[in-house]
Amino acid sequence: MEEAAVPLLEQAQGIVNVVQAAASEWSGLVDAYRAPEAAELVAAFGTPTRVSEGLRAGLATVFRALMGYADSVRELNRRRGVLLEEIEDFRRRTRLRLGEAVPFDGVPETPSLGSSHGKPVALELAELRQRVSSLAAEHEQAEQDCARLICAVRPVDVSVPVYYDGGTVTDFAVERTRSRLKDLESAEVAGATGALEMLELLGTLTPGQLLDYGMAESDFLRSGFSSPPPVGQVKDWWAGLSSEQQAALLVAAPGVIGNLNGVPFKARAKANRVNLDAVFKDPRTSAVDRAALQVIYEALEPRKGNDEDPAAPRSMVSFTPDENGKPLVAVAIGDLDTATNVTWNVPGMKTTVADGLESWTKSAQDLYRGQERALEIQDDHPGVAVVSWVGYDSPEEPPSAEVLSTELAKAGGAKLAAALDGFTETRASESVDVNPPSLNVVAHSYGTTTASYALKALKHAVAMATFFGSAGIEWREIGSAADLHVAKDPAGKPEVYVTAASEDRVAPLGIVGSGLRGREGRWDPADDWFGGKIFSSEGGYDPDTGKVYKRTAGHDAKGWAVDGSGDTVFAATTGHGYLDPRTESGHNIALTSTGRGHLIKELIPLRHEEKPGYGGMSFPTGPLIERDLTPEELAEEQSR
Structure with missing residues (x-):
């Protein structure tokens, strides 16, 4: 379909080029021909020119409709392939045929053979049938959307040569x-x-x-x-x-x-995808910029889950192709039009589309999963969504001095405030029966500086803010957490949470370095002056179950360094970033960003493995034990 659509546009442009060339040659008569009707003769090519332009416009409409339909079919085929695999697996396990008229009351109410989730056969069969029907309905809708655009094209009317589908506008x-x-x-x-x-x-x-x-x-x-x-x-x-x-x-x-x-965010996402495709295919787009845009395409691909944990939809809810020489984007995980708990995830220094979107969106995905787990603990399942917001010009890392200044944070804060207030007002309903969604902000490193300016400037308060690995808050402009437009708990304290890992050696450098610029010096929000609610990132064991939560071992939101390598001086090791699954910080941030900060527990500190010493004695000098405690070990800790 795409191969057929492209020549349409090329042929239309070819017609325009030929007519324009002929018109240009024809216009040369103005110097060679003198007569009363000369003006009419020279203008004779006006109508063919307008008609050719109209033809190009009409074929461009057809081209865009076909390309949009092709994109939809490509995505539907991908999902169809996944569904066919699941149907085949279902058939293998149950020996049922999806198309057979199997009465539900005749299907045994037992778990499917080999099923990982233990659903009754009837329920699993019904869900598969529903997904088949939904896929067919989406395909039909895509066809109708394509047909609607194509049918809007009308034959070129010489009296109104450029425009289509008539209408009442003269x-x-x-x-x-x-x-x-x-x-x-x-x-x-x-x-x-x-x-x-x-x-x-x-x-x-x-x-x-x-x-x-x-x-x-x-x-x-x-x-x-x-x-x-x-x-x-x-x-x-x-x-x-x-x-x-x-x-x-x-x-x-x-x-x-x-x-x-x-x-609506669904419409915005479609428009941004059209824009992304247009910029990517534009021959004026450089190879460097095209490589950055490719990262956006990859970030929009939902991560495949399983039957119990399906992949959440992803969409692009804002897209600026070029700001200061680089694109800006916000990728939503979940549905911003319907989610009842929404979190903006704000990154720190050197988070660009090219160099940081992939990792930051993975961290947003980790937070999304953590929020789902936090809500399941409460047997409460409102829809959640997390926005990977690479929507401001973040500072370069040292030796650049940008991170020591607040200039980019102020500019980014204005953009963030507009996005947050815009979300609140877009989702606002006049009906008293509709509860507004809970809006939260989670920010890392220099992103906390940016978020602090945004939260102070907001027209509508957010439910919660969490700062982790902060590069500092400008204390002369923001005197405390109470200056931020964040909801307060029953005791009147702002729902602003702060954590900083002892092994994070980068955040303190940003705070100390900012003081070298004199009046712009920033202070650590983990200190008493700020009045935030502090929680630990050091890891430990759940005092009730013995479940282990790993420590944060560096500055990154998503750990990547190899343990024992030189990178670990500043970078977090794999699995030990602030938002990595099963870290204490990641677990607690999932709680705070779902309105459950009051459930944060004080953990039993991590233990070291004991190594034998002199005289047969053992000393806890080995590596930290990052596994769940046995019942005996938990009882020993509880007795201390």
């Missing part, structure tokens, strides 16, 4: 609208008023006209508004559009829609 009105849109572009849509006017003008165009405008102004429409309209006005505007206009805008203005608070 040629003069369309030209006036396009002229005003161009004026707004030239002014770079200064202020929210100009941005709102642009949206309202776009709302007067038909789907075909929107696609034509988007093709003509594609570079401008790859970026979002610098000063977007109020979210409430955007929500009303979006709701007032037809579904066909909405679908066309995702293609015509992907950068605008993909970053526009007030538009």
Whole structure:
């Protein structure tokens, strides 16, 4: 399908080129031909030129529809392959055929043979059938979406040569609208008023006209508004559009829609994917930038789970192709339109799309899984979502002095505040029966500095904030945790949690180094002045069960260094990062970011293996014991 779609666009452009070349040659008559009808003769190629442009616009619409359908089919085929494997496994274990009319009351209520989850056969069969039906419905919807866009293309009308699908807008009105849109572009849509006017003008165009405008102004429409309209006005505007206009805008203005608070996140994700594809395929995109964009594609691939732990959907909820020479992106794990517990995960220094998105999104995935486990402990299952937010220009690592300054943190904090308030207002409901989602912020290293500025600037308080491995807070501007717009517990203390590992040697350097710049010196939020709720990252054993939680052994959110190597001077070892599964810090951050910080336990400190010494005596001088305690060992610890 893609192979068939590309020649369509190439042939359309070829027609335009031929007609324009002929028109250029024809215009040479103006110097060689003198007669009363000369102007009409020279203008004779005006209509063919407009018609060829209209043909290109129509075929471009068909091209985009087919390419979008191809992307949908590719994803559906991938999921179909996974489902077929599971169906075959089900058949093997139960000797049932999915298509057979097996009465549920005739299926034994016993676990499936070889099943890892122990579901009754009837329930497992019903779930598989439901997934088959859902997949078929999604395929049908993709076909309908493609057909809707293609059917919007109409034969070129010489009287209105450039635009499609007729509509009630006259040629003069369309030209006036396009002229005003161009004026707004030239002014770079200064202020929210100009941005709102642009949206309202776009709302007067038909789907075909929107696609034509988007093709003509594609570079401008790859970026979002610098000063977007109020979210409430955007929500009303979006709701007032037809579904066909909405679908066309995702293609015509992907950068605008993909970053526009007030538009549903599912629609934003589709627009951002269109934008990503366009930038990636643009011949002007450098090899370096294309490599960075490839990292985004990989980050959007959901990690395959199993029957009990299915892979969570991933989507791109914001995308800026180029800011200070590099892209910015936010990847959501889970559904931001429906999740009742949402967490923004804010990274620290040197976290770019090219160098940090992969690792940071893996840490966001670890946090997502940890939150699910924390909620299961409570037998409470609201939907969760975690945003891997690489949405600001983070500082370079030393020897660059950027990390010692707060300049990038202030700029990033403004972006983060807009994203958080935008989420709150987008999800706000006028119905008293709808509870707002719980919004949380988790921040690491220099990201805590950035988050502190954002949390102070918020219009709407978040439920919780957790800082780990902090590079320091600017104490002259933020006097304590009480200055942040974060909810308070029943005792009136802000729900702001802080942890710092004793083996984290990087965070203290950032704090001390910032003081070398004089007035900008930052202080450690783990100290008493800040008033945060402190928890440990040193690891230990659950005092009730003996379950081990590993220590954090470095500065990273996700550990990667080989134990005993020189990298461990500053880097966390594999499995010992702040957000790694089964670490004390990762477990506690999952609790705080689901409103369960009060369940944090004081653990039994990790024990060392005992090594024999002189005189037959043993001393605890060996490596730390990072395994669950036996009942006997737990009883011994409890008796101390």
